Amino acid sequence: MCRTTSVRGSRSPNFTGAFESDHLYHALQFILMFSLVGTLESLLSAKAVDLLDPYRRKSNFNLDLLGVGIANTLASFVGGLPMISEIVRSKANIDNGARSRFANLFHGLFLLVFVALLPQLIKLIPNASLAAMLVFTGYRLASPYEFIHMYRVGREQLAIFVATIIGVLATDLLIGVGMGIAVKAAFHIYNGAPISSLFTPDIEVTEPDRSTTLVTVKNAAVFSTWIGLRRMIHSIAADRSVILDLSATQLVDHTVMEKLQELEMDFQQKHRKLVIIGLELHHGLSKHPHAAQIRTDF
Numbered sequence: 001m002c003r004t005t006s007v008r009g010s011r012s013p014n015f016t017g018a019f020e021s022d023h024l025y026h027a028l029q030f031i032l033m034f035s036l037v038g039t040l041e042s043l044l045s046a047k048a049v050d051l052l053d054p055y056r057r058k059s060n061f062n063l064d065l066l067g068v069g070i071a072n073t074l075a076s077f078v079g080g081l082p083m084i085s086e087i088v089r090s091k092a093n094i095d096n097g098a099r100s101r102f103a104n105l106f107h108g109l110f111l112l113v114f115v116a117l118l119p120q121l122i123k124l125i126p127n128a129s130l131a132a133m134l135v136f137t138g139y140r141l142a143s144p145y146e147f148i149h150m151y152r153v154g155r156e157q158l159a160i161f162v163a164t165i166i167g168v169l170a171t172d173l174l175i176g177v178g179m180g181i182a183v184k185a186a187f188h189i190y191n192g193a194p195i196s197s198l199f200t201p202d203i204e205v206t207e208p209d210r211s212t213t214l215v216t217v218k219n220a221a222v223f224s225t226w227i228g229l230r231r232m233i234h235s236i237a238a239d240r241s242v243i244l245d246l247s248a249t250q251l252v253d254h255t256v257m258e259k260l261q262e263l264e265m266d267f268q269q270k271h272r273k274l275v276i277i278g279l280e281l282h283h284g285l286s287k288h289p290h291a292a293q294i295r296t297d298f
Contacts, residue, residue: 034072034082037174042068042085044177049090055099056265088137154285154292156187157254184223184253191294193220193251201225203232212241218248223255230263238272247278252293261290 046059150158168176197220267274282293
């Protein structure tokens with residue numbers, strides 16, 4: 001698909017094979033695969049860093065994807081490998097006190113200097129040492145405590161967590177995450193969420209008075225429709241108070257419960273008022289504050 005040609009001792013890509021009929025289908029397959037995997041890994045890494053950030057700052061996912069897309073497009077024209085936002089190096093930055101984007105800038109500059117000027121020195125680093133660093137950082141990201149934490153949130157969350165890990169290890173990241181999503185959707189349907197609520201949020205917006213907006217969610221509030229619900233809430237004028245009524249939902253899943261707490265913190269930081277009502281009619285699948293909430297009296 002992509003041959004290489006030698007130009008004065010260096011190697012540069014030759015893309016003529018990518019447009020041949022025998023190779024075009026396979027080329028499109030790899031383009032789609034790298035785009036999806038790169039996008040997914042970058043978003044997951046950015047989200048993980050947001051959760052690890054001691055200052056609770058929020059990443060701009062749109063800018064992150066734009067940067068990764070531009071960088072990968074430019075890298076492909078010189079035969080470079082695809083790049084993503086990397087959780088291991090980001091975690092190392094946080095652990096060592098990094099506070100701003102300059103940490104990433106200098107990280108990249110140092111790598112460039114070593115790769116360009118000191119490649120022989122890099123070759124002296126034992127691969128076993130690099131592997132040990134990755135294993136140790138990975139262990140800290142997915143330590144046994146994480147399994148205990150998932151169990152405390154809810155047994156169904158532990159099942160989803162384990163299914164995702166098995167899927168990733170047995171296949172690849174994309175399929176593994178897809179398996180986790182499928183298991184989570186199955187649990188939601190089992191707990192009474194209508195199938196339609198997994199794809200489209202059922203939201204009703206009213207204004208009971210001049211300063212308050214009432215947002216009523218019906219059927220279910222779940223991970224797959226959270227973005228639509230959040231967008232609706234954020235679209236409300238900043239000078240209005242917001243009441244989020246969940247009494248008409250049969251299921252509020254763990255993801256939404258966690259995101260609602262983050263949303264309350266965001267409103268507090270902006271000196272806005274957000275009141276969540278209706279959850280007193282539900283019962284949690286565990287005693288954890290982020291446990292999924294279901295209502296059985298429908």
